[in-house]
Amino acid sequence: MGSTFMGLETSKRGLTTQQSxxxxxxxxxxxxxxxxxxxxxxxxEATLGYPGTGLNAPKxxxxxxxxxxxxxxQRIRDQFIDRQYRQESTKLGYWETRANAISQVEDIVTExxxxxxxxALDQFWNSLQDLSGSPENAATRKVVVQRALHVADSFNYIHxxxxxxxxxxxxEINVSTKAINSILKQIATLNEQIQAVEPNGYMxxxxxxxxxxxxxxxxxxxxxxxxxxxxxxNALAIAEGSLTVSIKLKDGTTLxxxxxxxxxxxxxxxxxxxxxxxxxxxxxxxxxxITGLGVGxxxxxxxxxxxxxxxxxxxxxxxxxxxxxVFTDPSKGYYPxxxxxxxxxxxxxxxxxNEIHKSGSDLDGKAGLNFFVDEISGADTSVSASNITVNxxxxxxxxxxxxxxxxxxxxxxxxxxxxxxxxxxxxxxKTLTLGSTTDINKDGIAFKNHLDGATVQSFYQSIIGQxxxxxxQANTLTTNAGTIxxxxxxxxxxxxxxxxDEEMTNMITFQQAYNANARMITVIDETxxxxxxxxxxxxx
Amino acid sequence: xxxxxxxxxxxxxxxLSTSYSKMGKLQNQITSGSKISRxxxxxxxxxxxxxYRTNLNKVEQYQRNMNEVNNWLDTSDDTLDHVGIALIRTQxxxxxxxxxxxxxxxxxxxxxxxxxxxxxIRDLANTKVGEKYLFSGTNTLSPVFSADGTTFMGQPxxxxxxxxxxxxxxxxxxxxxxxxxxVNLNVNTDAFGMFAxxxxxxxxxxxxxxxxxxSGTEIGALLGDISKAQNTxxxxxxxxxARQNRxxxxxxxxxxxxxxxxxxxxxxxxxxxxxAITEMVTQESIHQASLSVGAKxxxxxxxxxxx
Numbered sequence: 017m018g019s020t021f022m023g024l025e026t027s028k029r030g031l032t033t034q035q036s037x038x039x040x041x042x043x044x045x046x047x048x049x050x051x052x053x054x055x056x057x058x059x060x061e062a063t064l065g066y067p068g069t070g071l072n073a074p075k076x077x078x079x080x081x082x083x084x085x086x087x088x089x090q091r092i093r094d095q096f097i098d099r100q101y102r103q104e105s106t107k108l109g110y111w112e113t114r115a116n117a118i119s120q121v122e123d124i125v126t127e128x129x130x131x132x133x134x135x136a137l138d139q140f141w142n143s144l145q146d147l148s149g150s151p152e153n154a155a156t157r158k159v160v161v162q163r164a165l166h167v168a169d170s171f172n173y174i175h176x177x178x179x180x181x182x183x184x185x186x187x188e189i190n191v192s193t194k195a196i197n198s199i200l201k202q203i204a205t206l207n208e209q210i211q212a213v214e215p216n217g218y219m220x221x222x223x224x225x226x227x228x229x230x231x232x233x234x235x236x237x238x239x240x241x242x243x244x245x246x247x248x249x250n251a252l253a254i255a256e257g258s259l260t261v262s263i264k265l266k267d268g269t270t271l272x273x274x275x276x277x278x279x280x281x282x283x284x285x286x287x288x289x290x291x292x293x294x295x296x297x298x299x300x301x302x303x304x305x306i307t308g309l310g311v312g313x314x315x316x317x318x319x320x321x322x323x324x325x326x327x328x329x330x331x332x333x334x335x336x337x338x339x340x341x342v343f344t345d346p347s348k349g350y351y352p353x354x355x356x357x358x359x360x361x362x363x364x365x366x367x368x369x370n371e372i373h374k375s376g377s378d379l380d381g382k383a384g385l386n387f388f389v390d391e392i393s394g395a396d397t398s399v400s401a402s403n404i405t406v407n408x409x410x411x412x413x414x415x416x417x418x419x420x421x422x423x424x425x426x427x428x429x430x431x432x433x434x435x436x437x438x439x440x441x442x443x444x445x446k447t448l449t450l451g452s453t454t455d456i457n458k459d460g461i462a463f464k465n466h467l468d469g470a471t472v473q474s475f476y477q478s479i480i481g482q483x484x485x486x487x488x489q490a491n492t493l494t495t496n497a498g499t500i501x502x503x504x505x506x507x508x509x510x511x512x513x514x515x516x517d518e519e520m521t522n523m524i525t526f527q528q529a530y531n532a533n534a535r536m537i538t539v540i541d542e543t544x545x546x547x548x549x550x551x552x553x554x555x556x
Numbered sequence: 557x558x559x560x561x562x563x564x565x566x567x568x569x570x571x572l573s574t575s576y577s578k579m580g581k582l583q584n585q586i587t588s589g590s591k592i593s594r595x596x597x598x599x600x601x602x603x604x605x606x607x608y609r610t611n612l613n614k615v616e617q618y619q620r621n622m623n624e625v626n627n628w629l630d631t632s633d634d635t636l637d638h639v640g641i642a643l644i645r646t647q648x649x650x651x652x653x654x655x656x657x658x659x660x661x662x663x664x665x666x667x668x669x670x671x672x673x674x675x676x677i678r679d680l681a682n683t684k685v686g687e688k689y690l691f692s693g694t695n696t697l698s699p700v701f702s703a704d705g706t707t708f709m710g711q712p713x714x715x716x717x718x719x720x721x722x723x724x725x726x727x728x729x730x731x732x733x734x735x736x737x738x739v740n741l742n743v744n745t746d747a748f749g750m751f752a753x754x755x756x757x758x759x760x761x762x763x764x765x766x767x768x769x770x771s772g773t774e775i776g777a778l779l780g781d782i783s784k785a786q787n788t789x790x791x792x793x794x795x796x797x798a799r800q801n802r803x804x805x806x807x808x809x810x811x812x813x814x815x816x817x818x819x820x821x822x823x824x825x826x827x828x829x830x831x832a833i834t835e836m837v838t839q840e841s842i843h844q845a846s847l848s849v850g851a852k853x854x855x856x857x858x859x860x861x862x863x
Contacts, residue, residue: 049562122594128605128825138613145617149624149733152688152696422694422726430710432726434688434696440734447737473610480595481603487596502570506563515560520858 020547022066023540026083030533033060033084038526040089044514045523052229054091054512055519056221061087088252091221097508098228102235104504108497109236109326114350115490117185117333121354122487124177127480134476136170137446139163144443147419148436152379157414161406168388168404171362175355175401179297182351185334186294189301192237192327193284199234200261203227204279207258211276214257215249224256231261238325239264245276266321272310280309284327287337294334300348301336350486357479358401364450365472366399372445376418376438381431384418384438385409447471561857568846568853575843582836585827592825601825608821614737615814621733622807627685628731628743629803633796635683635690636745639754640789642673642680646761647782649673653765654776660768667765674758678705681751691747695726700751708755709748716759719752735806745796750788757781 019025037058047053065079126132143156143163150156206227213220234240243260251257258277262270273280283306286292286299304315317336320328335349366388373384386396391405410416419442420435450467467475584593595602649666652658658666681691681700688696692709701708710724728748732740761778764770 118596119594122596125595127595128592128602128609130609134606134610135613138610142613142617142620145621145734149621150686150688153686420694422729430695430698430724430726432694432729434692434731435694435726435729437732437740440732440740443734444738473606477603477606480606481599484595484597484599484602487594488599491596506567509560509563509566510558513560513562515558516857516859518560520862524858524862 024537027533027536029083029085031530033086034526034530034533036086041519041522041526045519048514048516052225054093054225055514056089056091058089059087060084088219089221090219090254091224092512094511097504101504101508104497104501105235106239106324108501110323110329111490111493111497113326113329115494117350118487118490120181121483124174133170133174136167137473140167141443141446144439148439151419151436151439152433154414157417160417161411161414164406168406171401171404175358178351178355182297182334183294185330186292189284189330189334190293193282196237197281199230200274200279203230203261203274204277208277211258214247214251214255217250217252219252219255227259237327239321241270264321265319275309278309281307301331301334361472361475362401362404363399364467366404368445368448368450370396372441373418377420377422377424378418379415379431379433381425383424385416446473564853568850571846572850575846579839579843582832582839586832586836589827590825591827605825608817608824612817612821615810615817618735619810621735625733625735625741625743625803629796629800631685632690632745633793635680636789636793639677639680642677643782643786646673650761650775650778650782654772656772663765667762670758670761670765677754693727694729694731716756718755723748745792750792753788754785757785
C-alpha cells in the first residue's frame with residue numbers, strides 16, 4: 017500500500033513542473049523580438065510509476081502514477097532549414113557585394129549623362145570642328161586646349177576614383193578577414209561553454225542560439241560546412257554538442273576552422289606576402305594564410321569556391337594574382353580589368369591623336385608636337401588613363417596646335433594659317449577604327465596601340481555596355497538570392513519564432529494546470545483533515 | 557504552416573520597402589524624364605543612349621559649321637557682286653573713252669575714276685570675314701594685295717603682270733569645312749586668276765588712258781577683255797551659287813537628321829509620362845493600402861481577451 021502523503025508529492029511535482037513551463041513561456045514572450053532566438057519548450061514526462069519492481073514490492077495494482085517531471089528544456093529548431101539558409105546566405109553574400117562593387121563603377125562613369133567621358137569626347141570633337149573653321153583664331157585654339165584638358169581630366173578622374181574604390185575594397189577584404197576571425201573565436205568560446213554545460217545534463221539553448229547566429233553570419237563570407245561533435249559525460253541525447261566549422265573549397269574538400277574550443281586565424285595576403293589592405297594596389301590577392309588551428313595551411317584563389325561568399329566577391333572585384341611591380345592580369349579581377357581597359361583606351365586615343373597631330377603643322381608652320389603626353393614623364397610612349405594630359409608646350413602656346421595639313425616650312429616662308437584640314441582629321445580620329453598594329457588609316461598613319469577594331473568611342477561604349485550587363489546580372493542574382501533567402505527565413509521563423517498567441521494559450525494551459533494541481537493539494541489536504549481530525553472520534 | 561507575429565511584421569516591412577523602392581524608381585524616372593539612371597538599369601538603352609547623344613551632338617556641330625560655310629559663301633558672293641558692279645562701271649568708262657572726241661582732260665577724269673575702281677577692286681579682293689581674308693586661300697591672315705600695292709598673293713609683282721607671278725602656295729589652297737561625315741565643302745574661292753586678270757586689265761586701261769596717243773579704237777579693243785573679266789566673275793559666282801544650293805540642301809538634310817536623332821534619343825530613353833504617372837499613382841495607392849494594412853499588423857492577440 018502506498019504512502020498516505022503520496023498524492024501531495026504527486027501534485028507538488030505537478031506544481032513545480034507546470035511552474036517551470038510557465039516560466040519558460042515567460043522567457044519566450046520576453047525574447048519574442050530577439051534576433052536569432054528560438055522558442056523553447058519544456059519536455060514533460062510522467063515520472064516512474066509506483067510501486068517499483070522488487071522482492072518486497074507491495075502486491076497492489078500498479079503502476080500507480082506518481083506525477084510529472086520536466087525532463088528537459090529544448091529549443092524548437094530545424095537544422096535542415098539552417099543548412100539551407102546558410103547556403104543561400106553565401107550566394108547572397110557574393111552577389112550583393114558584387115552588385116555593390118559594380119554600382120560604384122556606375123556612379124563614377126555617370127553614363128549615360130551630359131557630363132561623362134563620352135560628353136567630354138564629343139565636346140572635344142566640337143572644338144576641333146570649330147578649329148577647322150577658324151584655325152587662325154586664338155580663342156578657338158584655347159577652347160580646343162581646354163576641351164582636351166577636360167578629356168584628359170575625365171580619364172584621370174575616372175581612373176583615380178576607381179583606384180580609390182579598389183583600395184577601399186582591399187581594405188574591406190582586410191576588415192572582413194578580421195570580422196571572420198572574431199566570429200571564429202566567438203564560436204570557439206561558445207563551444208567551450210557548451211562543452212562545460214552539456215555533460216551535466218542541461219541544454220544550453222540560449223548558447224546554441226548565439227552560436228547558430230554566429231554561424232549564419234560566417235556563412236555570408238564563404239561557404240561553410242558544420243559538423244556537430246556529440247558531447248560526453250551525462251549529457252542528454254538531444255544535446256547538440258560542440259560544433260566543428262569548416263570552409264568548403266572548390267574541389268569539395270573542407271578545411272577545419274573551428275574544432276571545439278580551438279579556432280583558426282585567417283590572414284589575407286597579397287602577392288608580395290604582405291597583408292592585403294588596399295594600400296598597395298600593384299599586388300593582387302595571393303592567398304589566405306592560416307594560423308592557430310591548422311597552422312601553416314593556406315588557401316589560394318584557385319582553391320576558393322567561385323561565386324560563393326562575400327570574401328570571394330571582394331577578391332574578384334579587387335583582383336588577384338600578378339607579380340610585384342606589375343599590375344595584376346586584367347582578367348583576374350573586375351576593377352583591374354576596367355582600369356586596364358581605360359588605360360588601353362587612353363593609350364590608343366593619345367597615340368592615334370598624336371600621330372595625326374604630328375603629321376600636321378602649327379600656326380608658325382612648324383611640324384606638330386605630341387598633343388597628349390604622360391603627365392609625369394612628359395613622354396608620349398607611357399600614356400595611360402591615370403597620367404594622360406595635354407603637352408605643356410601646347411597649353412602655354414596654343415598656336416602650336418597643328419590644325420594645318422600643309423607641309424612644315426622654314427621661316428621666312430609664310431605659314432598657311434587658315435588651313436584647318438588637319439583639324440578635321442583630328443576631329444575624325446574619334447571615328448577612326450583602330451583595328452590592329454598593321455592597320456593604316458587613309459592618311460597612311462600606322463598605329464601601334466589598337467582597340468581590336470573599335471573606334472575610341474565604340475570601345476568606350478563597349479566598356480559601358482559590359483558594365484551595364486554585369487551590373488544587371490549581379491542585381492538580378494542578388495534579388496533572386498535575396499528572395500530565396502527570405503523564403504528560407506520565413507520557413508525558419510515558422511518553426512522557431514515566438515508566436516504570442518501560442519504563448520498566451522500555453523500560459524493559460526500551464527496556469528490552469530498549476531491551479532488544478534494546487535486544487536488537488538487542497539483536496540488531499542481535506543482528505544488528510546478528514547483522517548486526522550474527523551476519524552476515531554466516535555461519540556465525540 | 558505556423559505563422560507568427562514576427563513573420564507578419566517582417567513581411568510587412570519588406571513589402572513596404574519594396575513598395576518604397578518602386579516608388580523611388582518611378583519618382584526618379586518622372587523627375588529626370590529618363591527611363592534609366594545607370595547602365596545596369598538597362599544596358600542596351602544605356603549604350604544606345606551614348607551613341608544617340610554623340611549623333612545628336614554631331615548634327616548640331618555640323619549645323620554650326622553650316623553657319624561658318626554660309627558666312628564664307630555669302631560674303632564671297634556679295635564681294636564678287638561688287639566686283640561685277642565695278643567692272644560694269646569700268647565698261648561704261650571704257651566705252652565712253654573709246655571715242656576720239658574725248659579731250660585729254662576728259663580722259664584724265666576717266667583715268668582718275670579707273671584708278672579708284674582699281675583700288676576698290678583691290679579692297680574687295682582684301683575683303684575680310686572677321687579676321688580672315690576671304691580670297692587669300694589658307695593664308696587667311698595675309699591680304700591678297702599688300703597695303704602699298706607692291707605684292708600680290710604674297711609675291712612682288714610688276715604692274716600689269718599680276719597674272720605672270722606664281723602665288724605663294726597657301727593663297728591658292730582651298731579652305732574646307734566638314735559639313736557631314738567625310739563630306740568636306742570647299743568654302744573659299746580661288747581668286748588668283750580672276751583678280752590677276754582684272755588687275756592687269758585695269759592697269760592696261762590706265763596705261764591706255766594716260767597715253768595721249770592711244771586711239772579710241774585701241775581703247776575700245778579693251779572692251780573685249782572687260783567682258784572676259786566679267787565672265788570670269790560670273791563663272792566664280794555661278795560656282796559659289798552652286799555650292800550655296802548644295803549647302804541649302806545639306807542644311808535641310810541636317811535639320812531632318814536632327815529631328816530624327818532627337819526622336820531616336822527620346823524614344824530610347826525618355827519615359828512615357830502618361831504611363832509613368834499612371835504607374836506612380838497606382839503605386840501610391842498600393843502603398844497607401846499596404847500602409848493601412850500595416851496599421852493592422854499589430855492584431856489583437858489573446859492578451860487582449862484574457863482578463
